[in-house]
Amino acid sequence: MIxxxxxxxxxxxxxxxxxxxxxxxxxxxxxx
Numbered sequence: 001m002i003x004x005x006x007x008x009x010x011x012x013x014x015x016x017x018x019x020x021x022x023x024x025x026x027x028x029x030x031x032x
Contacts, residue, residue: 002022002024004021
């Protein structure tokens with residue numbers, strides 16, 4: 001999935017993660 005214009009991004013613990021103008025997101029089996 002390609003995401004553009006994301007303002008903020010947090011992990012499952014609520015910690016803010018760095019964002020870029022355009023990001024590619026992947027939901028592989030290891031990320032659950």
